[in-house]
Every structure is written in structure tokens, then in C-alpha cells.
Amino acid sequence: MTQPILALRGVNKSFGAVQVLHDVDFTVRAGEVTALVGDNGAGKSTLVKCVAGIHPVDRGEIFFDGEPVHITSPTDAAKLGIEVVYQDLALADNLDIVQNMFLGRERGNPWMLDEAEMEQAARRTLASLSVRTVTSVRMPVSALSGGQRQTVAIAKAVLWDSKVIMLDEPTAALGVAQTRQVLDLVRRLAEQGLGVVLISHNMADVFEVSDRIATLYLGRMVADVATKDVTHSQVVELITAGRSGELGLARPEAVTI
Amino acid sequence: MAELKQPVTEKPLPEGSAEKASPASLRAEDFGIDTTARTTREAVRDYVRNLRNGELGALPALAGLLVLFVLFWILDTFLPQGSGGTFISLGNLANLLQQGAGPTIIAMGLVFVLLTGEIDLAAGTASGVTAAVMALHFVRDGNLLGSLGWPVFILFALVVVVAIVLALVVRIWVAAVFCAIALVLLLIGFPPNAWLEMLFAITVGVVLGTISGFLVAELGMPSFVATLALFIAWQGVLLQFIGEGGTLGLRDPVIFAVANGNLSTLGSWLLFVVAAGGYAFVLLNRQRSRRRLGLVAQPTGLVLAKVTAVVVLGAIATALLTVNRSPGAIEISGVPYVVPIVLALLVVGTYVLDRTKFGRHVYAVGGNREAARRAGIDVVRIRAAVFMISTAMAAIGAIVYSSKVGSVSPTAGGGNTLLFAVGAAVIGGTSLFGGRGRISNAVIGGAVLATVQNGLGLLKQPSAVVFIVTGLVLLLAAAVDVASRRRSATATR
Numbered sequence: 001m002t003q004p005i006l007a008l009r010g011v012n013k014s015f016g017a018v019q020v021l022h023d024v025d026f027t028v029r030a031g032e033v034t035a036l037v038g039d040n041g042a043g044k045s046t047l048v049k050c051v052a053g054i055h056p057v058d059r060g061e062i063f064f065d066g067e068p069v070h071i072t073s074p075t076d077a078a079k080l081g082i083e084v085v086y087q088d089l090a091l092a093d094n095l096d097i098v099q100n101m102f103l104g105r106e107r108g109n110p111w112m113l114d115e116a117e118m119e120q121a122a123r124r125t126l127a128s129l130s131v132r133t134v135t136s137v138r139m140p141v142s143a144l145s146g147g148q149r150q151t152v153a154i155a156k157a158v159l160w161d162s163k164v165i166m167l168d169e170p171t172a173a174l175g176v177a178q179t180r181q182v183l184d185l186v187r188r189l190a191e192q193g194l195g196v197v198l199i200s201h202n203m204a205d206v207f208e209v210s211d212r213i214a215t216l217y218l219g220r221m222v223a224d225v226a227t228k229d230v231t232h233s234q235v236v237e238l239i240t241a242g243r244s245g246e247l248g249l250a251r252p253e254a255v256t257i
Numbered sequence: 258m259a260e261l262k263q264p265v266t267e268k269p270l271p272e273g274s275a276e277k278a279s280p281a282s283l284r285a286e287d288f289g290i291d292t293t294a295r296t297t298r299e300a301v302r303d304y305v306r307n308l309r310n311g312e313l314g315a316l317p318a319l320a321g322l323l324v325l326f327v328l329f330w331i332l333d334t335f336l337p338q339g340s341g342g343t344f345i346s347l348g349n350l351a352n353l354l355q356q357g358a359g360p361t362i363i364a365m366g367l368v369f370v371l372l373t374g375e376i377d378l379a380a381g382t383a384s385g386v387t388a389a390v391m392a393l394h395f396v397r398d399g400n401l402l403g404s405l406g407w408p409v410f411i412l413f414a415l416v417v418v419v420a421i422v423l424a425l426v427v428r429i430w431v432a433a434v435f436c437a438i439a440l441v442l443l444l445i446g447f448p449p450n451a452w453l454e455m456l457f458a459i460t461v462g463v464v465l466g467t468i469s470g471f472l473v474a475e476l477g478m479p480s481f482v483a484t485l486a487l488f489i490a491w492q493g494v495l496l497q498f499i500g501e502g503g504t505l506g507l508r509d510p511v512i513f514a515v516a517n518g519n520l521s522t523l524g525s526w527l528l529f530v531v532a533a534g535g536y537a538f539v540l541l542n543r544q545r546s547r548r549r550l551g552l553v554a555q556p557t558g559l560v561l562a563k564v565t566a567v568v569v570l571g572a573i574a575t576a577l578l579t580v581n582r583s584p585g586a587i588e589i590s591g592v593p594y595v596v597p598i599v600l601a602l603l604v605v606g607t608y609v610l611d612r613t614k615f616g617r618h619v620y621a622v623g624g625n626r627e628a629a630r631r632a633g634i635d636v637v638r639i640r641a642a643v644f645m646i647s648t649a650m651a652a653i654g655a656i657v658y659s660s661k662v663g664s665v666s667p668t669a670g671g672g673n674t675l676l677f678a679v680g681a682a683v684i685g686g687t688s689l690f691g692g693r694g695r696i697s698n699a700v701i702g703g704a705v706l707a708t709v710q711n712g713l714g715l716l717k718q719p720s721a722v723v724f725i726v727t728g729l730v731l732l733l734a735a736a737v738d739v740a741s742r743r744r745s746a747t748a749t750r
Binding site: 074075086088089090091092093094095099103104105106110111112113115116119120136138 | 546547550551552553612613614615617618620621623624625627628629631632633634692693
């Protein structure tokens with residue numbers, strides 16, 4: 001097993017009186033897709049936001065590449081190479097693909113942007129992801145389909161030499177063919193050696209692309225297992241009940257809330 | 258990131274060979290299609306496809322302008338109440354440019370605000386205030402204190418000081434410097450000097466724009482309400498400065514020349530050489546460098562056609578404008594000064610929006626403010642800055658329209674000035690929803706509005722008709738915008 005690129009140990013997070021994360025351990029390995037599953041309100045998004053620096057953690061440690069790190073702002077996360085693709089994608093419709101990919105981090109002099117350089121870099125990134133569904137990188141995002149937009153949002157995250165990419169429900173709003181494109185892309189990211197975190201409600205997607213499945217249940221990490229070792233129904237049980245046979249929380253009476 | 262470079266075509270390809278030269282693997286549905294130059298036919302086909310998909314840009318406005326020109330030409334020549342061809346006379350065409358310049362410049366500034374999805378209703382009366390300050394200073398020999406009286410003068414100075422602070426709060430140092438210059442010019446009471454007066458007007462414009470920008474961007478007031486309030490307030494300030502029923506004459510040769518003077522024949526041709534040559538250089542240079550880098554470039558034929566069209570049209574216009582157009586004994590010839598003024602603002606504005614980080618961020622804020630914020634863009638700063646630019650440009654517009662009239666009255670910049678400027682920007686293709694539009698839209702739209710007013714005036718139509726027709730033209734532009742938007746929303750998914 002490889003050294004984890006990102007590891008969370010005993011992370012706790014409360015919003016006021018509500019404790020959202022209880023001693024969560026979470027591991028992301030380079031070259032693997034780790035699916036993060038759980039019911040609504042299980043704490044998936046909070047976990048991602050803690051790693052992304054949007055919420056500071058209350059207690060617990062975060063290790064990046066084996067080193068303990070403190071992530072207190074999105075900038076810290078970006079510096080480490082952690083990128084998040086949010087569900088709403090955060091793309092500006094009126095700008096083209098290149099402009100979106102470099103938004104806020106334009107290359108060149110502020111008074112003289114280096115368009116050619118940005119366009120080449122954007123094309124290299126898209127080519128390295130084997131994206132074949134867009135005819136021109138100078139197309140405005142408004143002209144793209146949902147899947148293409150998702151692709152651009154992911155490519156935008158990859159562009160920054162990132163090490164870990166977290167995708168929040170990337171296929172939730174997509175059709176069958178577009179879901180296919182995005183799942184292929186997720187797989188390729190891992191093949192390129194990135195640590196990929198996939199948040200999804202869709203078990204078919206999870207089983208198709210992930211190497212490991214981490215299940216959150218009411219703010220606790222109840223299982224972190226290899227995808228090949230579990231079945232579909234076991235994961236569903238883990239999500240809904242927090243345990244499934246030997247997996248998950250030991251016995252109901254052992255649970256203390 | 259894996260380095261999986263696409264094979265890039267090394268040397269520029271001769272015309273027409275692009276299709277054969279690109280490797281088969283890069284054809285079809287691939288970003289690779291971007292790498293090579295297109296043929297003219299492909300470029301034209303793409304353009305037509307974009308049109309069909311509703312990406313009309315400035316095309317409807319340009320077509321409308323052409324139609325209006327031909328229409329007024331015919332009506333004016335053949336209708337009994339027409340002037341028998343004055344519309345198309347050289348004198349009237351030059352006049353048209355001079356009349357339209359002021360409102361057009363205000364519209365150009367407004368484009369920045371519209372691009373962020375906001376509106377600046379105060380730009381009109383604010384421009385009136387800047388014109389009044391300029392005229393007052395000029396007429397009263399630089400004695401603003403004497404002409405305003407102690408209380409008003411001190412209040413004005415305080416407003417400028419507050420603007421400096423507000424500019425610092427939103428961290429726009431350039432604006433703070435401009436406001437500081439306004440304060441210095443206000444306090445030192447320099448003797449009347451046309452150039453300093455104009456600088457004063459522009460700096461006061463920045464002062465007023467800083468206030469709008471602060472209210473909208475930092476405090477988060479809806480721009481409609483904040484600038485509506487300021488629109489009314491500036492109208493009052495204007496009245497206070499000039500006095501009810503008063504008019505301040507601007508009888509300075511330099512200020513008068515801004516909108517009424519012309520370049521010499523030599524100057525006119527120099528302008529042509531600089532402008533057309535610059536255009537050709539920029540276009541050809543971009544095309545050459547993009548080809549060298551293996552990026553998709555416009556085909557040489559198309560670029561040459563564009564350059565040729567601009568050079569020929571520019572040469573014809575320059576030649577016509579350097580002919581004596583005066584019916585009387587005194588010769589009037591040469592390109593009006595307003596042409597280089599508008600051109601310079603157009604070039605600078607387009608450059609800022611297209612090629613600088615700031616311009617990119619203006620579009621981003623207008624397109625998706627939340628995305629811009631998450632991308633680390635200082636949205637408050639961008640939103641504040643566009644109001645400063647808008648009002649500073651309005652001040653330049655005020656200089657031009659005051660120069661045209663030769664005086665400043667309490668109605669300067671009031672009434673419909675601002676709404677016509679918004680109309681000009683929209684007719685040219687700028688979207689009121691933000692994110693879409695260019696500076697050149699304002700110029701084309703401004704030309705359309707100026708043509709309507711000038712043409713109907715020559716047909717001796719009453720104001721009633723002029724207003725109704727202007728309204729209908731704007732309505733038509735809005736209809737085209739809605740139709741194209743609907744198309745682009747459905748066609749490309």
C-alpha cells in the first residue's frame with residue numbers, strides 16, 4: 001500500500017452545539033479514487049470543506065504527504081495542491097474555457113495577459129485528460145453541455161499541479177453519456193497519480209470508478225474498505241445503518257452519542 | 258500534471274492546406290482541432306454558425322445603422338419637408354460625429370458598469386456636476402470659494418476628502434490619487450486654464466464615482482437605488498452650483514475646439530496612418546504569433562480582407578472630411594477632434610477589457626459573481642472600480658457636450674442623458690444582465706441614436722416624433738437581444 005497523500009486523524013468539527021464530525025479518520029492515496037459516501041447530513045460536505053480550508057477543524061490532525069499541516073484558508077489548501085470541484089462548478093458562463101480555467105490566476109503581466117501561453121497550457125491539460133468532446137478551447141462555457149462543463153471544472157482543478165482533487169457530486173445533474181465522460185475522466189485523473197476523492201450518491205458510479213469506499217454515518221467514519229471487498233448492499237447498509245455484518249459500528253448498544 | 262503534449266504544427270501553413278496538414282488523429286471531435294490554422298471557408302462557416310446560434314454581437318446594430326443612413330438619405334432628399342440632401346452632406350456628417358460624441362463617451366463608460374450587471378443612473382447628472390464645476394471655475398477666474406460661498410465650498414471640499422477615504426477603504430489607490438488631485442485643484446484656486454479645467458472635471462468625476470462605487474460595492478446597496486438617489490442629489494448640486502435659470506458660458510478657444518474644432522489636413526492623414534496602421538499591425542501581428550505558436554488563428558485571407566476594408570473606409574472618410582465642407586466663405590475641413598478622442602477611448606477601453614487582468618475580472622464578476630469570488634477575485638474592488646470609470650468617462654463626455662453647446666446650464670447631463678447612454682450601449686449589443694458587451698457596442702449604439710435624432714431633425718419632425726422613434730429603435734434592439742439570447746440558450750446545448 002502506498003503512502004497516503006492526504007490523511008485526517010481524529011478530526012472533530014462542531015457548528016455551535018451540533019457536532020458534525022466525530023473523530024473522523026480519512027485517507028486519500030495518490031493514484032486511487034476514494035469514494036466518500038454517506039446519507040444526507042452525514043458530514044461529507046463538511047469533511048470536504050474542512051480539507052479545503054473553508055471550515056477550520058476543531059480538533060484532530062491533517063497530514064499532507066506525511067507532514068502535519070494546518071489548513072486555515074482556501075489559499076492554504078490550494079498551495080498544498082488540494083483542489084475542490086464544487087457541485088455548482090463555479091464557472092462564468094460568459095467567459096471561454098481558457099478564461100475560466102485561469103480565472104483569478106491569469107498568467108502574464110496584469111496589464112498584458114499572456115493569452116497564447118494560457119491557451120496552450122489549457123490545451124495541454126485537456127489533451128492530457130484525453131478530453132475529446134469540445135471542439136475549441138475558445139468556446140464560451142454557455143455553449144457547453146453539462147458534462148462538458150463538469151469536464152472544464154475538473155480540468156481547471158487539474159491545471160494547478162494539484163495532488164488531491166475532491167469532486168462533489170460530479171454526475172448528479174448529468175445524463176447517461178455525460179456521466180460516462182466524467183467517470184472516465186475521474187479514472188484518468190487517478191491513473192495520472194492524483195489522489196481523487198469522489199462524493200456521490202450513485203452506487204453504480206461509486207462501484208465503477210472507486211478503489212476504496214469511505215462511509216460516513218452521522219459524522220463518524222464507519223468503514224474505509226477496498227471497493228472489491230464489499231458488495232453494493234453492504235455499502236447501502238453502511239450508509240443507512242452505519243454497520244453491515246462485521247463492518248461498521250460494532251453493535252448498536254456500543255454506540256454512544 | 259502529466260505532460261502529454263499534442264503534436265504542434267511547427268511552421269505556418271500555406272492557405273488552404275490546413276485541413277490536409279493536420280494529423281488524422283487530431284481531426285474531428287478533439288481539442289486538437291484548435292492547433293492549426295483554419296481556412297477562410299471554415300472561418301466564414303464558423304461565423305455563420307455563431308450567427309445562427311444567436312451570437313449576433315454588433316451585427317444588428319451595424320445593419321441598423323446602415324439602414325437608417327440609407328433611409329434618411331432617401332427621405333431627406335425626396336420628401337417635401339426634407340432639406341434636399343443636407344443629411345448626407347459633409348457638413349452634416351461632421352456635425353453628426355460632433356453631436357453624437359458626448360453621449361457616446363458617457364455610454365462607453367457605462368459599459369463597464371453594465372458588464373458587471375449593475376446600472377449607474379447617476380452618471381448623467383454627475384457629468385453635469387463635473388461640467389458645472391469646470392465652467393464655474395473657468396468663468397469665475399478660478400475663484401470657486403467666491404462663487405460657491407463658504408458653506409458650499411467647505412461641504413464640497415469635505416465630500417472630496419470623504420471620497421479619498423472611501424477610495425482607500427475599497428483599496429483603489431489610483432482613484433484615491435485622482436480624488437487627491439481634485440482636492441488640490443479645488444483648494445489652490447489656479448487661474449483659468451483649459452487643460453487644468455478639463456483635468457479638474459475628470460478628477461471630480463472620479464470623486465463622484467467613488468461615492469457610487471462605495472455605496473454599491475462596499476455597503477452592498479442595490480445599484481439601482483443607490484445611483485437613483487445620487488442621480489437626484491447630483492441634480493440638486495448642479496442647480497446649487499449654477500443657480501436656477503443661470504447659464505455659464507465656456508468661451509475658451511481650447512475647450513470650444515474639443516467638440517467643434519478639426520484636425521488640419523496633415524493631422525487628419527496622420528491620424529489615418531496611425532489608426533489604420535495600428536489596426537493592421539495589431540491584427541497581423543496577433544495572427545502571425547498565434548500561428549507561430551500553433552494556435553488557431555484567423556486565416557490570412559480574412560485578416561487581410563479586414564485590414565483592407567478598414568484602410569479603404571478610413572481613407573475614404575479621411576479624404577471626405579478633409580474637403581472644405583463649409584457653405585460660407587470660411588473654410589471648414591479636417592477630421593473633427595472628437596474622432597481621435599473617441600477612437601483613443603475606444604482603443605484604451607477595449608484593451609483594458611480584453612487584455613488586462615482587471616478587464617477579465619470585470620467580465621467574470623458580471624458572468625458569475627460567486628465563481629469570481631471563489632477564484633480569489635476581489636469582487637468589491639472590481640465593482641467599485643467600474644463606477645469610478647463610468648463617472649470619470651461621463652466627465653469626459655460632459656467636457657465634449659459642454660464644448661459642443663459652448664455653455665453649461667442646470668439641465669446639463671440631466672433629463673434623458675443617462676437613459677440615452679444606456680440605450681446606446683444596449684442598442685450596440687451590451688446586455689443589461691451583465692457579462693456581455695464591448696466598448697465598441699456603445700460607439701455603434703451612440704451612432705445609431707445620433708443618426709435618428711439628426712435625421713428626424715432634418716426632416717423637421719417635432720420632438721414628439723423623435724422621442725417615439727428613438728424609443729422604437731431601442732425596443733427593436735431589445736427585441737433582437739431577447740431573440741438571440743433565446744436562440745443561444747437553445748441552439749448550443
